[in-house]
Amino acid sequence: MELFVFALDNEVKNLHKNNVKLKVIGDISRFSERLRKRIDKAEALTQNNTGLKLNIAANYGGRWDISNSVKQVFAKVQSGELSIDDINEENINDHICMHDQENVDLVxxxxxxxxxSNFLLWQVAYAEFYFTNVLWPDFDEMVFQSAVDAFSKRERRYGGAESDDELGKE
Structure with a gap:
């Protein structure tokens, strides 16, 4: 975790200068107090930035994210702030780590x-997936462009059925 502290100490000012909003997603409660303070400081410094959003997944799992959200919603039910009949996808979404961002378009x-692999389970519900045999260290601009090109040719339906034309109906 010292590398994480080092990276935050050395990069957050540059991120802020470039208008990047930093967010660490995951269960940071098990991190050292020193690291948690650095994360809080970095997020606070960049919270009003309006440029790119950099999410760092640290001790993150999609199942953890969903169950943590459900716990928070349930706490609101217990406190009387929310009725059990009012629990819905929106309530749960409001407590997911990346609730303040758009859902993922392309994985x-x-x-x-x-x-x-238990990553962003809630957020990838309607995402398009692109698979490549290229290993991460070899992933370059050309491979990225291939993924973007493939994505741009897809018809997004966001969970909807095929259109009548696609089903051969008139």
Whole structure:
């Protein structure tokens, strides 16, 4: 974790200068107090930045994210702030780590793997996936452009069924 502290200490000012908003997603409660303070400081410094968003997944799992969100919603039910009948996807989404960002449009999976691996389970519900055998260290602009080109040719349906035309109906 010292590398994480080092990176935050050395990069956060540059991120801020470039208008990048930094967010660490995951269960940081198990990190040292020193690291948690650095994370809080870095996020506070960049919280009003409006440029790119840099999410660092640290001790993160999609199942953890969803269960943590459900716990927070349940706490609101217990306190009387929310009725159990009012629990819905929106309430749960409001407590997901990346609730303040758009859902993921494209997941690029390198190294020939064809699985989600417990990553951003909620956020990738309607994402498009691109799989490549290229290993991460060899992933370059050309491979990225191939993924973007493939993505741009897809018809996004966001969970909807095929259109009547695609089903051969009139």
């Amino acid at each position: 690029i999976r390198t190294g020939g793997e064809h699985r989600i």
